[in-house]
Amino acid sequence: MNVRLxxxxxxxxxxxxxxxxxxxxxxxxxxxREKGMGAESSEIQCELGFLLKLWLRTNPIGKVYESxxxxxxxxxxxxxxxxxDVSFVRTERLPGGRSPRGILEIPPDFAAEVLSPNxxxxxLSEKLADYHSAAIPLVWVLNPDLRTVQVRTADGVIREFGAxxxxxxxxxxxxxRVRVADLFxxxxxxxxx
Amino acid sequence: MATATERFITAEAFDxxxxxxxxxxxxxxxRRKSMGAESSWIQVTLxxxxxNHVRAGGYGFVFDSECSYDCxxxxxxxxxxxDVSFVRLGRLPDNRIPTGSxxxxxxxxxEVVSPRDKVTVLADKLADYESAYVPxxxxxxxxxxxxxxxxxxxIREFGGxxxxxxxxxxxxxRVRVADLFxxxxxxxxxxxxxxxxx
Numbered sequence: 489m490n491v492r493l494x495x496x497x498x499x500x501x502x503x504x505x506x507x508x509x510x511x512x513x514x515x516x517x518x519x520x521r522e523k524g525m526g527a528e529s530s531e532i533q534c535e536l537g538f539l540l541k542l543w544l545r546t547n548p549i550g551k552v553y554e555s556x557x558x559x560x561x562x563x564x565x566x567x568x569x570x571x572x573d574v575s576f577v578r579t580e581r582l583p584g585g586r587s588p589r590g591i592l593e594i595p596p597d598f599a600a601e602v603l604s605p606n607x608x609x610x611x612l613s614e615k616l617a618d619y620h621s622a623a624i625p626l627v628w629v630l631n632p633d634l635r636t637v638q639v640r641t642a643d644g645v646i647r648e649f650g651a652x653x654x655x656x657x658x659x660x661x662x663x664x665r666v667r668v669a670d671l672f673x674x675x676x677x678x679x680x681x
Numbered sequence: 682m683a684t685a686t687e688r689f690i691t692a693e694a695f696d697x698x699x700x701x702x703x704x705x706x707x708x709x710x711x712r713r714k715s716m717g718a719e720s721s722w723i724q725v726t727l728x729x730x731x732x733n734h735v736r737a738g739g740y741g742f743v744f745d746s747e748c749s750y751d752c753x754x755x756x757x758x759x760x761x762x763x764d765v766s767f768v769r770l771g772r773l774p775d776n777r778i779p780t781g782s783x784x785x786x787x788x789x790x791x792e793v794v795s796p797r798d799k800v801t802v803l804a805d806k807l808a809d810y811e812s813a814y815v816p817x818x819x820x821x822x823x824x825x826x827x828x829x830x831x832x833x834x835x836i837r838e839f840g841g842x843x844x845x846x847x848x849x850x851x852x853x854x855r856v857r858v859a860d861l862f863x864x865x866x867x868x869x870x871x872x873x874x875x876x877x878x879x
Contacts, residue, residue, distance in 0.1 A: 609800040610824040617825050633801045634808055638836075646829075646836035 500560055503569055504590050511556060515569035521611070523555065523571060528632055528673070529602040533573045536600055536630070536671055540576060543657075543664045550578040550597065551587055561595040562618045570618060572599035576661065595622035597660045602630045616640065626660045635672050687711075692751040695760050696781040702747060706760035714746070714762060719823050720793040722863055724764045727791055727821075727856075731767060734847075734854045741770040741788070742778060749782040752813050761809060763790035767850070786813035789850045793821045807831065817850045821861060828858050 497518025503510055513520040533555055540552045555573045562568050575596035579585045582594075599619055601612070612629070619627050620640070629638040635651045649655060649668050657664030689709040695701060704711045724746055732743045746764045753759045760782060767789040770776065790810055794803065803820070810818055811831070818831040827840045832849065839845055839858050847854030 603800055603804070605799065605801055607800040608796065609794045609798045609803045610796055610822055612800045613794070613822045613827060613829075614825050617827060631801065631804050634804055636804075636808075644838065646838065648836065 500567055500569055500591070504558070514571050515567070516614075517565065518567060524604040524606040525555070526604050526606075529573070529604045531673060532602045532630055532632060532671060533600075536574050536602075536666075539666055539671075540574070540661070540664070543661065547661075547663065548579075549661075550576055551582070552576050553587075553592075553596070558591040559596060559622075560591050560593055561622045564621045565618060568618060570615065572596060572619075573602045574600040578660075595619075595624050597624070598626045598628075598657070599624050600628040600630060603632065605633075620644070626657065628655070630671060632672055635669065635675065637668050637671070690758070692758055692760050692782070696749070696751070701749070705762050706758060708756065709758040715795045715797045716746070717795050719863065720764070720795045723793045723821055723823060723861055724791070727793075727861060728765045730856055731765065731851075731854065734851065735767065738853065739770065740767075740851060742768050742773070744768070744783075744787075750787060750813075751782040751784050752786045753809050755812055756809060759809060761806065763787065763810075764793045765791040769850070786810075786815050788815070789817040789819075789847065790815055791819045791821065793823065796824065817847065819845070823862060826858065826862050828861065 498515060498520065499518070500515060503515045510520075512523055512525070514523060515521070537552055537554060544550065544552065553575045555571055557575055558569045558571055559575070560566070560569050562570070569591065576598040577592065577594070577596050581597070582588075601615065603612070616627065616629070620642070623642045625642045627640040629640070631637070637649045637655060639647050639649060639655065651669040651672075653668050655666050655668060687710060690698070690706060690711065691709065692706060695706040701711070703714055703716070705714055706712070728743060728745055735741055735743050744766045746762055748766055749760045749762055750766070751760050753761070766787040768783065768785070769788045772785055772788070773779070773783070792803070792806065807818065807820070814833065816833060820829040820831070822828070825840075827838050828845060829836060829838050830845065841859060843858050845856050845858060846852060
């Protein structure tokens with residue numbers, strides 16, 4: 489027989505219970521969706537996370553999370569669990585000023601996505617629409633191929649910056665600055681100097 | 682088998698190939714454009730709306746997804762085929778449509794994103810259009826019914842009942858985002874009227 493039953497949708501609670509088996513997946517409308525990740529995007533995520541942590545040492549206003557931190561905070565899709573590649577939440581917004589053990593039920597103040605070669609365009613667009621619906625104040629999309637960063641703010645403004653541009657974390661991370669080129673490994677084709 | 686023997690093709694050679702249907706030329710290599718029925722429907726719908734507007738005003742020429750553009754000076758062996766494109770009257774040499782590739786940048790391109798399209802491949806395409814100073818780019822996302830509009834230096838996204846305009850290229854061209862996507866309503870309006878039938 490060719491009958492194949494679709495497994496029942498996974499609830500957020502079941503997803504949270506999955507522990508390590510949920511690693512590398514988001515939960516989109518009851519289905520697991522794999523987060524594509526190569527070594528290059530992993531390196532860039534760490535670099536951005538490191539720069540943020542460094543800045544927070546002298547400006548202790550919040551917490552940085554890596555790409556397994558789960559957020560359920562999307563008004564249009566209450567059953568979606570997203571995992572931004574890098575995210576930041578101001579301490580004053582966390583319950584008791586501490587990171588919860590499980591899922592974060594509030595949107596981050598800042599989320600960054602690093603594109604991987606296998607990421608689908610429609611899936612990124614859906615993710616960014618979710619971020620917009622949750623009114624995340626600042627979103628960065630890092631493109632290692634082009635060495636560009638797309639910056640999206642909650643008012644719907646989208647801007648793109650090239651390697652020589654300087655990004656600021658305003659208004660979420662006031663005073664945090666980084667040159668786009670410093671987020672990426674040096675271009676592959678440039679001669680070694 | 683690996684494609685180690687894949688031939689390097691120049692933009693001129695691409696123009697001479699007997700059949701490049703469904704392919705673009707990226708840095709000397711043929712690259713398949715993905716396309717599903719849904720994207721095809723949207724392309725034709727948008728193309729038809731655009732043709733109506735452009736012909737009524739005599740504004741220029743509309744092309745479908747097999748029109749080749751060889752207009753990327755920094756990437757000489759690239760030939761792109763936007764899903765829908767428009768060139769203003771007066772820009773083509775002698776105001777004639779060439780039989781092969783067009784060697785100037787279009788004034789308006791539309792890309793309809795298919796489910797399998799990779800985000801980095803799309804970003805690369807948009808970077809090409811922007812490097813060629815295409816003044817107006819629409820990127821249509823059928824899955825979440827969003828249209829991203831790029832004019833030089835500005836990016837905006839529209840959805841639902843928002844109305845898109847052809848500014849700054851075709852200011853009179855207006856279309857509601859919702860009307861670009863297949864729906865029960867569009868099927869109904871497409872059916873012939875039942876008035877007067879026995």
